[in-house]
Amino acid sequence: MKKFLALVLIAAAVAFLPSHASAVTKMKLAYVVPEAQSTHVAAAKFFKPYVEQHTDGEIIVELYPNGQLGGDRQVIEAVGLGTIHMTIPAVAVLSGFDPHFQVFDLPFLFKSRQEAYDALDGELGTKLNELLPPLGIKNLAYAENGFRMITNNRGPVTKPADLKGLKIRTMENPIHMATFRALGANPTPMSFGELYTALQQKTVDAEENPIPLIYTSKFYEVQKYCSLSGHVYAATALLVNDDWFNSLPEKHQKVLQDAAKIYRTEQRKISAQQDKEMIESLKKNGMIVNEITPSEKKAFSAATAVVYKEFADMVKGGQELIDLAKK
Template identity: 40%
Template sequence: MKAFIKTIGLSAALMLGAAIPASADAELKLAHAAPESDLQQTLSVFFKEEVEARSNGSIKVSIFPAGQLGNDAQMIDGARSGIIDIAMSGLNNFTGLVPQAGVFELPFIFPTRDIAYKVLDGEIGAGISAEFTQHGLMVLGYPENGYRNITNKRGPIKKPEDLAGLQMRVNNSRALNDMFALFGANPQQIPVAELYTALETGVVDAQDHPVGIVVSFKFNEVQKYLSLTQHAYSPLALVINDQKFKGLSAEEQKIVTEVAKEAIAKQRDLNVSKEEEMIASLEKDGMAVNRDVDAAAFQEKVRPVWDGFIQANGDELVNKIVELGKSQ
């Protein structure tokens, strides 16, 4: 675990894979949009170090954080075409290719992280993952962004009515767009790389992200209030170009898939263990944190959002997830 945590702050030369034996047979370019201070980078460096070590240098991994190779859509396109080998992005960014994956974005569908992990790592997640191959991608797993919470400039969000009239930045998840519109906010889709400036200049008043993203993108500098609504679990997807993966030897494929699984497990653990610490740091820096949220009121009003997904994609996946949750 120490080796995993220490990765933040490694030199650029190490992150870009400078110290690699000349005998490397395969190079994997891994890209994500998060800052180097984010746990997505921690996962990436762990993946790099372990893959290179276990392959005895036959695989070189180069990391490109902070959107160096483009925004989320561009990275996904790059991974599909083979310009990028591995991309990590919010699962919502893949729903244009695999609409069924939007089930994981539905508000309040995952009452606990344990249920989310069982769904994503089990039969349901495997079924969704299989849909990616027709788009040239293989899913290595689903890292964690975390539970989404709301920040804004106006005041605490305790009940759905408190969102009325807010200019709300949203991602491209149809479910979240529908939810905020249903609650009377005015949703606007803005890329995360442009969000700090949009909040600072008043283009939008509010946004929703997991706590780790609020910290790593420093949204607390331009937002006063954090309300722990936990209205949706937000998974990432770690994908590799399918042809690139098939071009690896059987042993190299095993190394890549095993290390990805370990890296995701460790990143999830760190997300959980550091969450309260991050919340405390936000409070220390002057953010007003509100835990007094009427979760039942939010849950009662989001059913039309679920109905919209069901109308477009059927109810099989929703029913399976709900039933699995009841069995826990």
């Protein structure tokens, strides 16, 4: 009888447990950049705490910086398959999954950060986001790596002729490669993880990246000159596995979307601030930094105009995307 009574009491207690009690999900968020770079800083300071607090700890965000779980392409594939929940890659890498994303990589497309934000957060960004669910991915927001700059060991770059014959590492991105070919350089694609060693061993003479990546990767140890070309604005995207996101309760979906918007705003601020501070730090570490003036940029724009035609011909609806970006 006592045993029966104990079982009844246990059953009653279970019945009164809150129905929303759910298992804790450990959400893996992976990216290639180091801890000092704005992507990680904002993820640790804003995205992770917001998600954990507003889901009452039902989603715990585990951060994997430094390419711990693989390069951008590998991790995007893993998010599509659902083996990793989220990633924040360079948008340029998405062009390997859908060529329409190459529109962001067109040279000298945006003159300022604000122009880029208007395009990314507006019609252009929305149109491109619609291409991702068939890949098993959803984009929650666009953030940034910033404008890409050229570093090399030969001398300051102020005109296209300064790049002639220069073996420059680029991403595996057709538009980036076409841009440097148009400028007379010899583009050599390789993964970011191999780049420092390649510069050290002089496998390549030059590279191009946003300032925070140049500084946090200590490229000043193996490169003498940094030219502020701003030839491409590099966006990032907060990608989540589409099925997993859709399986979450609506309240948790909203938390992730809100957290992504906060992350976007704060990360962009940190990125812009890091650009200023890190240019000064590059100089202190012995790098010779030169501006490329707006009038000097005209020669670069003219030399790379052919890339716009190539993109428009190569990608269905390419001209429409170019027009949206410029608008």
